[in-house]
Amino acid sequence: MKWINENLYISPINTYIDPSKPVENAIITHGHADHAKPGHKNVLATKETINIMKIRYGENCAQNFQELTLNKTLKIDDVKITFYPAGHILGSVQVLAEYKGERINFTGDYKTKKDKTCENFEPVKCHTLVTEATFGLPVFQHPNEHNEIKKLLRSLELFPKRPHLVGVYALGKAQRIIGLLRQQKYDKEIFIHGALEKLCNYYVEEKIFLGKFLKTNLKDKKEYHGEIILAPPSAIKNVWSRKFVDPIICQVSGWMSIKQRAKQNLVELPLIISDHADWNELTQYIKLTGAENVYVTHGREEAIVHWCKMNQINGLALSLSGREDEEDL
Amino acid sequence: MRSFSELINKLLLTSSRNRKVDVLCDYFKNTPDPDRGFTLAIITNSLEIKNIPISKIKEIVRETVDEELFALSYDYVGDLAETISLIWPNKENGNLPQISKMIGILKNINKNESTRKIHSFLSIANETERWALIKLISGGLRIGVSSRLAKTALAKFGEKKLDDIEKIWHGIDPPYENLFKWLCDTGPIPEIDLKNTFNPMMLANPLEDKDFINLNCNNFVAEWKWDGIRVQIIINDSNIKIFSRTGDDISLSFPEIKSLEKNMVILDGELLVGRNYIPMNFNSLQQRLNRKKVSLKHINDFPAFVKLYDILYLNNDDLREKNWEERRNLLENWYYKNKNEFFDLSKIINFNSWKNLTAIRKNEIIDEQHEGLMIKRKSSPYISGRPKGHWYKWKKDPKTVDAILMYAVRGHGKRSSYYSDFTFGLWDGNQLSPIGKAYFGFNDNELKILDKFVRNNTIKKFGPVREVEKTFVIEVAFDSVNSSTRHKSGVALRFPRIKRLREDKPTSEVIQLCEFKLEFL
Numbered sequence: 001m002k003w004i005n006e007n008l009y010i011s012p013i014n015t016y017i018d019p020s021k022p023v024e025n026a027i028i029t030h031g032h033a034d035h036a037k038p039g040h041k042n043v044l045a046t047k048e049t050i051n052i053m054k055i056r057y058g059e060n061c062a063q064n065f066q067e068l069t070l071n072k073t074l075k076i077d078d079v080k081i082t083f084y085p086a087g088h089i090l091g092s093v094q095v096l097a098e099y100k101g102e103r104i105n106f107t108g109d110y111k112t113k114k115d116k117t118c119e120n121f122e123p124v125k126c127h128t129l130v131t132e133a134t135f136g137l138p139v140f141q142h143p144n145e146h147n148e149i150k151k152l153l154r155s156l157e158l159f160p161k162r163p164h165l166v167g168v169y170a171l172g173k174a175q176r177i178i179g180l181l182r183q184q185k186y187d188k189e190i191f192i193h194g195a196l197e198k199l200c201n202y203y204v205e206e207k208i209f210l211g212k213f214l215k216t217n218l219k220d221k222k223e224y225h226g227e228i229i230l231a232p233p234s235a236i237k238n239v240w241s242r243k244f245v246d247p248i249i250c251q252v253s254g255w256m257s258i259k260q261r262a263k264q265n266l267v268e269l270p271l272i273i274s275d276h277a278d279w280n281e282l283t284q285y286i287k288l289t290g291a292e293n294v295y296v297t298h299g300r301e302e303a304i305v306h307w308c309k310m311n312q313i314n315g316l317a318l319s320l321s322g323r324e325d326e327e328d329l
Numbered sequence: 330m331r332s333f334s335e336l337i338n339k340l341l342l343t344s345s346r347n348r349k350v351d352v353l354c355d356y357f358k359n360t361p362d363p364d365r366g367f368t369l370a371i372i373t374n375s376l377e378i379k380n381i382p383i384s385k386i387k388e389i390v391r392e393t394v395d396e397e398l399f400a401l402s403y404d405y406v407g408d409l410a411e412t413i414s415l416i417w418p419n420k421e422n423g424n425l426p427q428i429s430k431m432i433g434i435l436k437n438i439n440k441n442e443s444t445r446k447i448h449s450f451l452s453i454a455n456e457t458e459r460w461a462l463i464k465l466i467s468g469g470l471r472i473g474v475s476s477r478l479a480k481t482a483l484a485k486f487g488e489k490k491l492d493d494i495e496k497i498w499h500g501i502d503p504p505y506e507n508l509f510k511w512l513c514d515t516g517p518i519p520e521i522d523l524k525n526t527f528n529p530m531m532l533a534n535p536l537e538d539k540d541f542i543n544l545n546c547n548n549f550v551a552e553w554k555w556d557g558i559r560v561q562i563i564i565n566d567s568n569i570k571i572f573s574r575t576g577d578d579i580s581l582s583f584p585e586i587k588s589l590e591k592n593m594v595i596l597d598g599e600l601l602v603g604r605n606y607i608p609m610n611f612n613s614l615q616q617r618l619n620r621k622k623v624s625l626k627h628i629n630d631f632p633a634f635v636k637l638y639d640i641l642y643l644n645n646d647d648l649r650e651k652n653w654e655e656r657r658n659l660l661e662n663w664y665y666k667n668k669n670e671f672f673d674l675s676k677i678i679n680f681n682s683w684k685n686l687t688a689i690r691k692n693e694i695i696d697e698q699h700e701g702l703m704i705k706r707k708s709s710p711y712i713s714g715r716p717k718g719h720w721y722k723w724k725k726d727p728k729t730v731d732a733i734l735m736y737a738v739r740g741h742g743k744r745s746s747y748y749s750d751f752t753f754g755l756w757d758g759n760q761l762s763p764i765g766k767a768y769f770g771f772n773d774n775e776l777k778i779l780d781k782f783v784r785n786n787t788i789k790k791f792g793p794v795r796e797v798e799k800t801f802v803i804e805v806a807f808d809s810v811n812s813s814t815r816h817k818s819g820v821a822l823r824f825p826r827i828k829r830l831r832e833d834k835p836t837s838e839v840i841q842l843c844e845f846k847l848e849f850l
């Protein structure tokens with residue numbers, strides 16, 4: 001790591017990847033708040049990520065935006081930058097940086113599973129892999145997402161009177177869940193909390209099929225018997241949710257595989273669907289890249305570093321601060 | 330196993346008591362005998378499968394999963410059954426046997442085949458079944474269902490009175506087919522053997538100050554709450570059975586207690602050790618508890634006797650519907666007729682106002698002997714469980730000491746992602762000496778503060794134990810202190826809990842162990 005450092009700083013071009021503080025030049029892998037911060041001077045990202053940043057932070061959240069299309073290489077001085085889809089959320093990418101023949105790939109957040117609400121993941125060969133490890137423990141083996149969605153549908157059949165309040169993160173998770181419900185032929189309208197509206201509309205603008213969704217109106221008399229209502233987990237915990245009589249609290253996240261964590265959050269129906277790679281995806285991808293060096297940005301670094309050692313790969317934990325995997329808390 | 334595992338998963342994730350009752354009702358309705366009966370036995374802790382030690386399962390996992398990865402995972406998840414169920418990498422096709430068969434297999438499994446069998450079960454199981462299976466083997470489901478709640482569900486399912494179920498509960502055995510027959514109205518209420526069956530006890534509620542003012546003191550009696558263990562004694566034809574509060578038969582631990590009474594009688598009292606009906610402290614009683622074999626020396630050094638509180642049966646007559654005053658009369662009659670060195674009457678305390686009783690509690694309490702006062706309503710029948718408005722316990726005020734946080738371990742169950750078991754200590758010269766452990770007393774917010782402190786101030790890790798920077802002072806409340814040879818500090822606190830966080834207090838103001846002993850021992 002002579003030309004990049006532990007803060008994901010590419011020194012030959014004075015550029016940071018997903019910096020946590022405002023900088024002069026930033027490459028942003030995707031729109032989640034722990035990766036995309038407002039206040040940078042120049043931002044390089046996909047069109048979708050730029051749009052998402054503008055929706056969340058306002059048109060002027062950076063001085064200059066530069067778009068880079070997937071699989072197109074941009075040369076900045078002696079460094080070549082290419083974006084490859086990360087399969088995490090709409091617009092998310094891995095960033096391949098090449099300098100003097102050395103290839104370093106920054107995964108950002110990623111998953112290798114198929115997802116109809118974003119470009120599917122593409123593997124990239126590299127010498128050095130800078131990877132996330134949100135679910136970097138062998139206890140995390142995400143189940144099939146369609147079976148998880150079926151659990152929600154079965155619960156609706158079993159409790160046709162009870163509103164199903166589904167905790168989802170506003171960006172990516174919400175739209176994926178709506179999409180997955182549509183794939184299961186759920187064609188009723190789906191209700192959403194106001195905080196999800198702009199981003200759902202944006203997904204529709206990008207030609208992603210979500211069917212009919214409606215913002216919940218807390219003043220109406222509607223009782224939401226047997227309806228699906230998506231909301232950020234924080235809203236479900238506060239007064240907003242009091243409108244709903246005898247709801248079933250669901251939460252969608254990779255963490256939900258841990259029953260005790262579901263219990264702590266008073267989740268009655270945990271749905272284990274994640275937009276991050278699980279243990280098997282993480283370790284298989286490390287192998288597939290052929291990387292000799294693996295740097296782990298955030299998550300359960302210790303286990304991945306240990307696994308690398310077992311497989312004769314150099315592993316190092318960077319322990320970047322401020323990465324709280326907000327979409328999966 | 331599928332429906333059993335789904336049931337306990339649902340029970341774990343349901344927080345409302347009423348919903349849990351509904352979930353259980355549904356299960357009883359839709360599950361045939363003997364499965365539902367065995368499940369009931371497991372939930373109510375009436376059945377233990379102690380054939381396979383948990384170390385065996387850990388060994389099997391260690392052979393299959395890298396040790397370091399397992400340790401990291403366990404540290405993160407915090408619950409052993411969950412960690413194993415999630416990390417298990419092998420998948421095989423097949424179905425696990427149903428719960429009643431599974432219990433039979435686990436009970437009769439022999440050592441040679443147990444590794445292979447369990448390995449195969451773990452591979453066939455889905456994740457929730459694996460979790461349930463390990464919980465079943467390791468005992469203690471920890472799913473937040475008390476046996477009271479299970480019985481409430483039975484009552485609802487069969488449209489019967491909960492009290493009737495309580496009365497027969499200790500006289501029936503898994504898989505309870507006669508019970509379910511009665512609940513489904515296809516059989517009579519199960520007959521029980523009175524002479525050998527524990528009757529659930531009547532328990533007291535803590536006295537809260539606001540209740541106190543509203544009670545008319547003329548309607549109540551008071552007696553000391555003796556600091557021993559609550560027991561139920563069944564005497565029949567000179568045979569004695571002694572049961573603990575939870576219904577465990579502890580007769581064998583106290584073989585010296587005898588009576589010549591020929592008729593059947595069931596008594597309620599406090600078991601103590603001492604001479605001439607003068608109790609020694611709880612520490613001495615502990616020398617007698619949990620021993621399978623009792624030596625003569627133990628009996629001589631710590632002779633047991635019972636202070637009688639109440640009478641439930643006499644000559645096969647159920648007295649529980651009678652009020653306290655009537656029962657007290659019958660108890661006193663029995664006592665004077667059958668007086669011997671093993672039975673003493675718990676004395677009634679005379680008082681004429683609450684103010685008067687308050688003074689008695691303050692001035693006459695003997696720390697070694699009394700846990701506090703009991704206040705009982707004269708008109709109350711003997712109702713099993715903890716009915717409201719009948720009996721009150723008024724414990725003596727806890728003692729407190731400021732101590733320094735030293736070590737922490739993660740909690741279990743719901744608390745598994747927090748550091749919630751704390752060891753604290755006092756100065757011994759300029760070193761710290763641990764004096765006890767506490768894992769409750771704090772509220773959720775205080776727990777978060779403690780957890781954060783532990784995570785940010787760990788100086789060493791020993792397996793699951795974290796040693797922390799010695800800077801955090803906590804106020805610990807406890808009921809009493811005993812000298813102890815098992816603890817390095819030489820003291821053992823009874824019922825310690827964290828009362829307050831004293832982040833404001835400098836550790837230099839925490840007292841020396843010798844000062845503590847002087848004050849409390």
Ligand SMILES: [Zn+2]
Pocket residue numbers: 030032035088109327
């Ligand atoms: Zn993300």
